[in-house]
Amino acid sequence: MATxxxxxxxxGLSKSTVSRVINxxxxxxxxxxxxxxxxxxxxxxxxxPSARRLRGQLTSTIGVVVPRIANPFFSYLLASIEQTAFQxxxxxxxxxSNENKEKEVYFLNLLKTKQVDGLIMTAVENDWNTIEPFxxxxxxxxxxxxxxxxxxxxxxxxxxxxxxxxxxxxxxxxHTKIAYCTGGLFADDGKDKDRNKGYQQAxxxxxxxxxxxxxFINKHSIEDGKKVMKDIIELKDNPTAIFTGSDEIAAGVIIxxxxxxxxxxxxxxxxxxxxxPSAEMLDPKLTTIRQPIEQMGQKAVxxxxxxxxxxxxxxxxxELPVELVVRxxx
Amino acid sequence: MATxxxxxxxxGLSKSTVSRVINxxxxxxxxxxxxxxxxxxxxxxxxxPSARRLRGQLTSTIGVVVPRIANPFFSYLLASIEQTAFQxxxxxxxxxSNENKEKEVYFLNLLKTKQVDGLIMTAVENDWNTIEPFxxxxxxxxxxxxxxxxxxxxxxxxxxxxxxxxxxxxxxxxHTKIAYCTGGLFADDGKDKDRNKGYQQAxxxxxxxxxxxxxFINKHSIEDGKKVMKDIIELKDNPTAIFTGSDEIAAGVIIxxxxxxxxxxxxxxxxxxxxxPSAEMLDPKLTTIRQPIEQMGQKAVxxxxxxxxxxxxxxxxxELPVELVVRxxx
DNA sequence: TTGTAAGCGTTATCAT
DNA sequence: ATGATAACGCTTACAA
Numbered sequence: 087m088a089t090x091x092x093x094x095x096x097x098g099l100s101k102s103t104v105s106r107v108i109n110x111x112x113x114x115x116x117x118x119x120x121x122x123x124x125x126x127x128x129x130x131x132x133x134x135p136s137a138r139r140l141r142g143q144l145t146s147t148i149g150v151v152v153p154r155i156a157n158p159f160f161s162y163l164l165a166s167i168e169q170t171a172f173q174x175x176x177x178x179x180x181x182x183s184n185e186n187k188e189k190e191v192y193f194l195n196l197l198k199t200k201q202v203d204g205l206i207m208t209a210v211e212n213d214w215n216t217i218e219p220f221x222x223x224x225x226x227x228x229x230x231x232x233x234x235x236x237x238x239x240x241x242x243x244x245x246x247x248x249x250x251x252x253x254x255x256x257x258x259x260x261h262t263k264i265a266y267c268t269g270g271l272f273a274d275d276g277k278d279k280d281r282n283k284g285y286q287q288a289x290x291x292x293x294x295x296x297x298x299x300x301x302f303i304n305k306h307s308i309e310d311g312k313k314v315m316k317d318i319i320e321l322k323d324n325p326t327a328i329f330t331g332s333d334e335i336a337a338g339v340i341i342x343x344x345x346x347x348x349x350x351x352x353x354x355x356x357x358x359x360x361x362x363p364s365a366e367m368l369d370p371k372l373t374t375i376r377q378p379i380e381q382m383g384q385k386a387v388x389x390x391x392x393x394x395x396x397x398x399x400x401x402x403x404x405e406l407p408v409e410l411v412v413r414x415x416x
Numbered sequence: 417m418a419t420x421x422x423x424x425x426x427x428g429l430s431k432s433t434v435s436r437v438i439n440x441x442x443x444x445x446x447x448x449x450x451x452x453x454x455x456x457x458x459x460x461x462x463x464x465p466s467a468r469r470l471r472g473q474l475t476s477t478i479g480v481v482v483p484r485i486a487n488p489f490f491s492y493l494l495a496s497i498e499q500t501a502f503q504x505x506x507x508x509x510x511x512x513s514n515e516n517k518e519k520e521v522y523f524l525n526l527l528k529t530k531q532v533d534g535l536i537m538t539a540v541e542n543d544w545n546t547i548e549p550f551x552x553x554x555x556x557x558x559x560x561x562x563x564x565x566x567x568x569x570x571x572x573x574x575x576x577x578x579x580x581x582x583x584x585x586x587x588x589x590x591h592t593k594i595a596y597c598t599g600g601l602f603a604d605d606g607k608d609k610d611r612n613k614g615y616q617q618a619x620x621x622x623x624x625x626x627x628x629x630x631x632f633i634n635k636h637s638i639e640d641g642k643k644v645m646k647d648i649i650e651l652k653d654n655p656t657a658i659f660t661g662s663d664e665i666a667a668g669v670i671i672x673x674x675x676x677x678x679x680x681x682x683x684x685x686x687x688x689x690x691x692x693p694s695a696e697m698l699d700p701k702l703t704t705i706r707q708p709i710e711q712m713g714q715k716a717v718x719x720x721x722x723x724x725x726x727x728x729x730x731x732x733x734x735e736l737p738v739e740l741v742v743r744x745x746x
Numbered sequence: 747t748t749g750t751a752a753g754c755g756t757t758a759t760c761a762t
Numbered sequence: 763a764t765g766a767t768a769a770c771g772c773t774t775a776c777a778a
Binding site: 087130132133134135136137139140147154155156158161162164165168169172177178179180181182184189195196198199200201223308334337341344363364366367368369 | 417462463464465466467469470477484485486488491492494495498499502507508509510511512514519525526528529530531553638664667671674693694696697698699
């Protein structure tokens with residue numbers, strides 16, 4: 087590996103001059119610049135990032151925490167983040183928290199040791215009190231996640247509107263018995279409160295009372311979706327429509343419904359959330375709420391980088407738009 | 417951030433002694449060791465990885481190159497790699513090549529600058545001559561990818577057997593007109609030659625001649641699958657079965673077949689490759705070849721780490737088993 | 747415009 | 763068993 091000294095030696099100049107060329111400092115004669123550039127090329131020279139980092143200069147790596155990368159939502163988000171980061175000459179250190187608090191803390195420590203310059207968290211497991219102390223070592227931002235107690239940038243979509251659109255769509259179609267799944271609890275705080283609010287709001291506007299036996303909490307996977315459908319059919323009073331928290335749950339619901347001999351949407355209408363490729367694979371194709379995943383990742387990187395460059399981002403709390411995509415499950 | 421000097425100062429010992437404690441050197445009195453450990457704890461000391469790296473010591477990051485992380489196959493693979501790496505105290509720097517040769521070279525350079533200690537490539541864009549020179553900076557291994565000209569470890573599944581099983585399954589069901597999709601070319605070398613071989617072998621054994629108009633090359637996505645199905649229906653002589661190169665292509669084929677009013681498997685039987693969650697979402701559920709993705713990622717990390725520790729891995733070229741999963745599309 | 751030298755946090759070598 | 767010191771590759775005062 088060629089070092090800066092090799093370049094200096096080859097050109098007969100000092101390390102400082104070479105460094106200045108590398109870092110695009112002003113006040114360098116054109117001829118020496120050319121000379122240095124030629125030498126760097128010849129030697130295949132690349133600055134050593136560890137040295138730069140140690141010296142307190144250049145930042146180049148951002149960390150991204152996802153719960154599980156195999157979840158398509160997060161893999162799409164990561165794809166967008168990596169791409170945007172790369173365009174800005176940043177690399178991405180990727181972690182799965184696996185919904186494990188200790189692992190999350192381990193990652194946060196990487197900020198402390200400057201392994202990463204900043205952190206994008208797409209989900210958080212610990213509470214804010216645990217995370218807050220790490221913010222003094224580097225910027226941490228939330229993307230997709232929401233923490234009401236935190237005061238750091240959060241990139242998110244208008245979840246309330248998403249849930250509202252879904253419920254409203256059902257109501258417009260004449261449904262009044264509308265079930266609801268959430269990944270968290272049906273409570274007034276927590277990350278799902280916005281969606282809960284949207285759902286409630288639409289019902290309220292239409293004068294439809296809430297039926298607690300149609301609310302399903304802590305649902306995430308395809309299997310959960312199947313289970314929900316099984317539970318629904320056991321109810322005395324069956325809902326005619328269900329708004330699931332994700333396309334995955336929706337998939338489970340639809341698969342199970344068909345297995346039970348039910349017709350979608352005639353017997354039960356289904357709306358998902360995310361608009362993943364699987365939405366098109368399902369039969370009937372899934373009506374769902376589209377999240378602007380690509381935009382979310384892009385925005386997250388932009389905000390983080392502007393924080394790293396000490397310039398305040400224009401908007402630290404952008405709220406990205408959601409959209410109802412009507413297909414055949416409603 | 418506390419440094420080693422802070423610890424030295426607090427204990428009244430030298431940096432050397434502290435360093436020895438950190439690195440578990442022998443010949444340290446129990447009492448000083450305790451003393452140092454206590455101080456490190458108090459200060460919340462963490463060794464600075466950049467410094468260690470610069471000093472040519474400790475390694476802790478592996479790089480993983482995938483084509484597109486949003487592709488479920490690769491997101492599952494990455495999930496497994498990250499998890500295994502974490503269990504071994506390694507971090508994962510993740511890159512998407514986006515099938516771009518230059519970006520790939522950029523990543524390879526990270527090995528040169530010791531940003532990553534080793535590299536797992538799950539697909540390669542450049543040819544071996546371009547990649548080979550980088551192997552002198554650190555171990556590079558292939559996982560899922562195969563390069564006949566290379567002599568580095570390759571973790572892969574028995575692709576030949578996978579394709580053979582699929583074709584054989586069709587034949588056993590009485591099919592003789594069996595179409596085939598590949599991500600590459602239908603040639604004697606290249607990454608898909610093993611699958612091509614398996615397909616041909618099964619046909620040959622059954623005395624079925626190859627029909628070139630049923631061979632589709634360079635197929636990858638759902639859209640490609642739809643296109644293939646459209647092309648098939650235009651043929652004078654229609655195949656009755658198709659072995660696609662991935663579950664994604666299979667999804668496209670099935671979706672399009674239904675749109676064209678064809679019944680799967682009655683009018684056309686379909687087999688995918690991978691066994692992704694989407695295989696269960698499709699209607700009919702997809703018969704497919706299951707790859708042991710989790711095992712692949714795990715094995716890849718194990719081999720890479722043993723290379724990093726200079727110990728030869730027991731088996732540098734493991735070939736993992738595939739399996740036919742019969743569902744309703746055949 | 748260019749060069750000299752100090753220092754970032756570690757660990758290895760050489761003393762003691 | 764412990765300590766002093768140099769070196770890893772880089773950037774940045776400061777000097778010239």
